[in-house]
Amino acid sequence: MKIVSWNVNGLAACKRKGFLRVLARSGADIFCCQEIKTRCPLSTPGYLQFWNPAKRPGYSGTLTLARKEPLSVRYGMGIREFDVEGRLITLEYDGFYALNVYGPNSQSGLARLEYRTAWDAALREFLLTLDKPVILCGDFNVAREHIDIYPENLRNEPEPPGFQSLEREGMERLLALGLTDVFRAWHPQVEGAYTWWSMRLNKRLENRGWRLDYFLISEALLPMMQSVAPSRRAASASCGSRSVGVSAVAMHRSASVARFMPNRLYPQWIKRFCNCTARRSFTPRSRRAA
Numbered sequence: 320m321k322i323v324s325w326n327v328n329g330l331a332a333c334k335r336k337g338f339l340r341v342l343a344r345s346g347a348d349i350f351c352c353q354e355i356k357t358r359c360p361l362s363t364p365g366y367l368q369f370w371n372p373a374k375r376p377g378y379s380g381t382l383t384l385a386r387k388e389p390l391s392v393r394y395g396m397g398i399r400e401f402d403v404e405g406r407l408i409t410l411e412y413d414g415f416y417a418l419n420v421y422g423p424n425s426q427s428g429l430a431r432l433e434y435r436t437a438w439d440a441a442l443r444e445f446l447l448t449l450d451k452p453v454i455l456c457g458d459f460n461v462a463r464e465h466i467d468i469y470p471e472n473l474r475n476e477p478e479p480p481g482f483q484s485l486e487r488e489g490m491e492r493l494l495a496l497g498l499t500d501v502f503r504a505w506h507p508q509v510e511g512a513y514t515w516w517s518m519r520l521n522k523r524l525e526n527r528g529w530r531l532d533y534f535l536i537s538e539a540l541l542p543m544m545q546s547v548a549p550s551r552r553a554a555s556a557s558c559g560s561r562s563v564g565v566s567a568v569a570m571h572r573s574a575s576v577a578r579f580m581p582n583r584l585y586p587q588w589i590k591r592f593c594n595c596t597a598r599r600s601f602t603p604r605s606r607r608a609a
Contacts, residue, residue, distance in 0.1 A: 322417065323347040324456035324532065326515075330355040330382065339363075348386050349410070353421035353458045355380040371395065373405040380405040381457075383419045387412070396445040401438050409449075415540065416449050420457035425480040432483060435460075439489035446496055452537035455498065458514075459533050461486040463500065466510055467530035469522075481529060498535040501544060 323345050327333040330352060342350055342363065350366070357380070358372045366384040371394045373379040389410040395402030408419040420442070425432040446453060462468040462482050478484060494500060502512065513528030522528060536544070 320348045321346055322349040322351065322454065322456060322534075324351040324353070324419070324458075324534070326353040326421070326458040326532065328354050329357075330361075331357055331359040334359065334361065342366075342384065347384075349417055350384040351408075351417075351419035351456055352382040352384075353380075353419070355382050355405075369394075369408055369410065371405040371408050374403040378404070379421060381408050381419050381421050383408045383410060383417075385410060385417075389417075396441050398441055401441055406438070407442070407445075411451070415451050415537075416453045418453060418455045418457075420455050420459060422458060422460040424460045425483060425486060427480060429480060429483065432480070432485060436485050436489055439486075439493065443493055443496060446493075452539040453498070453535075454537075454540065455535040456533070458531055459490065460531055461490050462529045462531060463487060463490055463503065466508075467503075467513075469511075469513065469527040469529070471527060472529065481531065494535065497538050499538060499541055501534040501536055502530075504541075505544075 325341075327338065330338065339362070355370075355372060356377050358370050361368065363384055366386055367388060369383040369385065369392055371381045389412055391411040393407075393409040393411075395405075395407050401407075404423070406421045406423065410417045423431055423435045423438050425435045460481055464487075465473075468482060473479070473482065480486075506512065511526055513526060513530050514532040515530075516523035516526070516528035
């Protein structure tokens with residue numbers, strides 16, 4: 320089984336620049352999109368569509384495309400304050416839950432840090448209600464450790480939004496529920512594995528970015544993991560218009576791929592492997608979320 324996660328930074332714009340081509344070539348069984356910003360007409364033969372747009376137009380939102388009908392679907396966490404932003408979709412299958420996550424950005428001046436930390440706590444409580452192993456993927460809008468951020472990005476501000484102590488503690492508490500950061504578990508010393516770059520000063524071209532996108536999986540699923548690798552196809556689609564007065568720029572996020580080996584304890588359709596993709600690249604280029 321293959322799961323792809325991609326912050327598209329506006330699905331309507333991304334669609335015009337090759338989204339459907341990327342989807343068709345991905346071979347994904349589940350394709351998770353974050354920051355869709357709006358619901359738009361989308362023809363996806365072979366995929367069921369599960370939309371969770373934000374109530375506020377042009378903001379946030381998630382979309383999950385799935386080949387197989389899930390046993391159940393949940394939008395959000397059942398808390399209106401958080402659910403109006405469309406940041407979570409949960410699909411239930413026989414042996415696991417697949418969660419498409421788009422974490423809130425604390426924003427400049429830390430205007431939404433309190434909201435962010437409350438959302439983190441609510442997500443942890445929500446996960447405790449699930450009775451099967453989980454695969455969380457998406458844009459968590461936080462860099463876990465110093466290795467996950469280009470050093471120069473901390474030169475003027477040791478704890479910028481996305482690297483605040485409270486945000487990082489929230490991620491560690493999430494992992495403490497029995498989850499594993501797949502990429503970092505397999506590549507503990509790899510530097511430069513960023514998934515977002517600022518659009519200013521050629522930061523993507525020079526790979527001066529942040530790792531904000533993750534695949535977090537339950538420890539029960541870890542033995543089935545086969546590999547983690549970047550996906551370049553999404554980046555080549557040039558999807559992702561970042562607001563710097565430019566209508567189209569190279570896509571700010573790429574993807575990583577995690578593979579799970581078959582296991583008789585899990586459904587038959589996991590027979591291929593699970594390729595979990597979260598915008599990233601070892602020799603990446605540029606991005607930043609909302």
